[in-house]
Amino acid sequence: MSSSKQARRLIILDAVIKLLASRGLEGVTHRAIDEAAGLPQGSSTYYFPKKEALLVEASRHLAELLEKDCDELQLGFAEIAARQGVDAAVDYVAKEVVSYADTARDLFLARMELTLAASRREELADVGDLLTAAARRPIEFFLQLISEGRKDMPIETCAALIDGISLMHATGQGPKPTTDQIAAVFRAVL
Template sequence: MAQKAERKTAILMGVIGLLASRGLDGITHRAVDEAAGLPQGSTTYYFPKKTALLLAAADHLADLLGKDCDELQVAFSDITAQKGMTAAIAYVGDEMVRYAEDSKNLFLARIELTVASSRREDLSAVGDKLTAAARRPIAFFLQLVSDGRTDVPVDTCAGLVDGITLMYVTGQGPKPTTDQIKAVLKALL
């Protein structure tokens, strides 16, 4: 049973990697088998149709984003309690910059699937799910630093951070900096 779960995870991570490097057109069962280091036919066994494969990869990606968010929230709370809000804000800025560097594949796969969801009816729910997962840590953070205000522009902040990150991961802009992220937050609050 554990081997089956490990193979599924390898397949889904292979899809995420391929989405980031080749885009949606690069997703074939054969390419996923190769990326996952599995024998030919493995992906087809678990996911006979490409749509099922993409939907499962989107769920896996949303779960990964959720785990990242949970870790960020715990660390943010700990730093706030130990060192204060200013240190916690700096931590969030640093983490967003680190994410742009260390998690390019997750970001690019999210963007690729979100764009595909606007064009393909069979993937229509994927965009909302991934957007919600990506905005969750920003909403959490903004609610805390705004003293619980309800008018905080979460979508605007997420859009600005996504734009800065997208420019970087596609080679169109410099690596984001903590100062950029802080400036975005400061301007919105």
């Protein structure tokens, strides 16, 4: 695929993520995507004629974005843990999660929308697993490093607490998370 076609596909997929966050699954139509992407009508249909394929590809793109963010967090975390110790590293992660709650709100809400859709639509079943794994990866990494490799870490519990706090904020149902709150979640599961 040429680089211009690949670039246009990414523009379309980024528009899908923004629409999922702002309008939900029902708001993702080919017409809305083209408008949000600033492309001529019919552009998204050319690349993704079926909505199912569009949502699956948007999920893959979203997982890649989450993985990229995870890689950056892991590098910072490992460096601080090595230089300043675990407590400083936990505080670093807490600050990053709080910052992420605002800067990556669209990614979070799109992940929630697609995960919910995956639970209801058989054709999207794999999407839920893909996105859950991408979202859990940094938490698993942090807990494994903090716990010195213990295998019995409650990763799902920690992830659920972080997701719940983030969801309340992202939907306007709760205050912005604090670094103390997020750090307390990590420390509580140790």
